Amino acid sequence: MQQCCVGQSQSSDQLKGEIPRSCCGGGGGGGYPAVARGQSDDAVRDTVREFYGQLVAGEDSRPIPQCPTTDKSWPKHIRDAAAQCHDEVVSKYFGCGLAIPDCLDGMQVLDLGSGSGRDCFVISKLVGENGHVIGIDMTDEQLSLANKYIDYHTKKFGLSKPNVEFRKGYIEKLGEADLKDNTFDVIVSNCVVNLSPDKKAVLQEAHRVLKPGGELYFADIYTNQTLSEKARQSDLLWGECISGALVWKDVIKYAQEVGFEIPRLVTSYTYAVPFECVQNILEGAEFCSATYRLVKKRDGTSSPGPVKATYKGSLAECGQTFQFDVFYTFKAGIPVEVPNDVASILKATRYGAHFDFEDMPGVTTNKDEDYARSLDQADPFAYAAKSASSINIFTEEHKKIFEAATAK
Ligand SMILES: C[S@@+](CC[C@H](N)C(=O)[O-])C[C@H]1O[C@@H](n2cnc3c(N)ncnc32)[C@H](O)[C@@H]1O
Incomplete structure (x- = not known):
C-alpha cells in the first residue's frame, strides 16, 4: 500500500504478490505487528527490523507507486546522480521525499536509516573525493545490500577510493556505532524517524554528533495532532506509517529543547487517507510528507535585529x-x-x-x-493548504487491503 513508510512484521510469503509496496517500503494486508501496543522500544525496533529484513531479502516484483517528490521535481544534479545508482539499490529505495540538501562538496555526512543506500550513494557523488558519508541502519539485510554496491558506485562516480561506509546501529543510540560529538556537517534521513519509538532521542543524538552550524535535513511523515490511543494501537495504521507519524508540533518543541534553531520547512504535501474504515479510527487527524532543516546553533551568529x-x-x-x-x-x-x-x-x-x-x-x-x-512558518499543514500541495497516494488496491484488515 502506499504510505510512506511501513513497519509491519510479515512472513516473506505474506509480502509476496498481493500487497503493493509504497515509496517507503509499505505493505499491508494481514499480519500487522503489535508494535504500538505499549511494547518496549526494543520490541518496536525488532518488529521494524524484521519487516525491512524480509522486504529486502524476499523476492518481490510488486509495483512501487511514485513518491511525493519524485524525479521530475528534483534538482538536475541529484537526478543525474540518482540515475547512476545501481538498479538493485534503487529498487529497494523506500524514502518518502527528497532528503538531500545543496552545498555538499567536501562535507562529512551521516544518513540515519540508510536502507539500501540510495541516498548515501547519491551523496557520495556530491561530497566527492574530499567528503565522506556514513549510513547507519539496524537491519542486516539492508546493510548487506548497501555494502554490496560500494565498489560499484566508487567506480561509477570516478572516485579514487570509497568515500561511503555503512554501519550497524540504532539511530537513537549513535554512540554505540562509535559516532562522536561534533563530527558531521550534515545529517540526512528519509522516512525513518517515524519508525523510531523515541523521536526525541533521535533528535538529541543527531544534535550531539553534528558540528555547531551543522544541519539535520530530513523527510518524513507528519500528523497534526496526537493520535488517539485507538489509532496508536492499530497494527494496520502503524504499518502504514500513520500511528508512528511525527506530530509536527512535538518535533518543533523537541528540536528547540535539544539545541536546534526553530526548524525551517523545505517542502510539504498533505495526503488524505480516503477510506471510511480508517477515518473512523483517526478521528480527524491529518497527514503530510514534509522536509525540514534543523540547524545546530553556533555561537556568534546572532544579530540585534533583521x-x-x-x-x-x-x-x-x-x-x-x-x-x-x-x-x-x-x-x-x-x-x-x-x-x-x-x-x-x-x-x-x-x-x-x-x-x-x-x-x-x-x-x-x-x-x-x-x-x-x-x-x-514551520507548520507543514498551513503551508500545504496555502500552496495547494497535496498528493493522492492511495489506490483501489489499497482500499481493499484496508477494508480487509479493519474488518477482522
Ligand atoms: C522506510 S526505510 C527508508 C530507508 C532509506 N532511508 C530509503 O530512503 O530508502 C526505513 C529504514 O530505517 C531503518 N530503521 C528503522 N528504525 C530504525 C532505528 N530505530 N535505528 C536504525 N535504523 C532504523 C530500517 O531498517 C530501514 O532500513
Whole structure:
C-alpha cells in the first residue's frame, strides 16, 4: 500500500504478490505487528527490523507507486546522480521525499536509516573525493545490500577510493556505532524517524554528533495532532506509517529543547487517507510528507535585529537562485531582509559563505513576534493548504487491503 513508510512484521510469503509496496517500503494486508501496543522500544525496533529484513531479502516484483517528490521535481544534479545508482539499490529505495540538501562538496555526512543506500550513494557523488558519508541502519539485510554496491558506485562516480561506509546501529543510540560529538556537517534521513519509538532521542543524538552550524535535513511523515490511543494501537495504521507519524508540533518543541534553531520547512504535501474504515479510527487527524532543516546553533551568529542577506550566486548546483525554504528563495545579487533567527541560521551554516550580510542599524526587532512567525512558518499543514500541495497516494488496491484488515 502506499504510505510512506511501513513497519509491519510479515512472513516473506505474506509480502509476496498481493500487497503493493509504497515509496517507503509499505505493505499491508494481514499480519500487522503489535508494535504500538505499549511494547518496549526494543520490541518496536525488532518488529521494524524484521519487516525491512524480509522486504529486502524476499523476492518481490510488486509495483512501487511514485513518491511525493519524485524525479521530475528534483534538482538536475541529484537526478543525474540518482540515475547512476545501481538498479538493485534503487529498487529497494523506500524514502518518502527528497532528503538531500545543496552545498555538499567536501562535507562529512551521516544518513540515519540508510536502507539500501540510495541516498548515501547519491551523496557520495556530491561530497566527492574530499567528503565522506556514513549510513547507519539496524537491519542486516539492508546493510548487506548497501555494502554490496560500494565498489560499484566508487567506480561509477570516478572516485579514487570509497568515500561511503555503512554501519550497524540504532539511530537513537549513535554512540554505540562509535559516532562522536561534533563530527558531521550534515545529517540526512528519509522516512525513518517515524519508525523510531523515541523521536526525541533521535533528535538529541543527531544534535550531539553534528558540528555547531551543522544541519539535520530530513523527510518524513507528519500528523497534526496526537493520535488517539485507538489509532496508536492499530497494527494496520502503524504499518502504514500513520500511528508512528511525527506530530509536527512535538518535533518543533523537541528540536528547540535539544539545541536546534526553530526548524525551517523545505517542502510539504498533505495526503488524505480516503477510506471510511480508517477515518473512523483517526478521528480527524491529518497527514503530510514534509522536509525540514534543523540547524545546530553556533555561537556568534546572532544579530540585534533583521539583516539584509544577499546571495552571491556562488552555489554551483543552485546557480542564480537558492531556495532556502518555502518562505525564502534568494536571487543572486538581490538583498532580502530576513529576521534575526533566519539570519542566524544562514550565518551558522555552510551557506553563510555564499551570502553577504548587512546589519540594519536603527531597525528594531520584536523577538516574540519573530519567534511566533517562525513557528507559524514551520507548520507543514498551513503551508500545504496555502500552496495547494497535496498528493493522492492511495489506490483501489489499497482500499481493499484496508477494508480487509479493519474488518477482522
Ligand atoms: C522506510 S526505510 C527508508 C530507508 C532509506 N532511508 C530509503 O530512503 O530508502 C526505513 C529504514 O530505517 C531503518 N530503521 C528503522 N528504525 C530504525 C532505528 N530505530 N535505528 C536504525 N535504523 C532504523 C530500517 O531498517 C530501514 O532500513
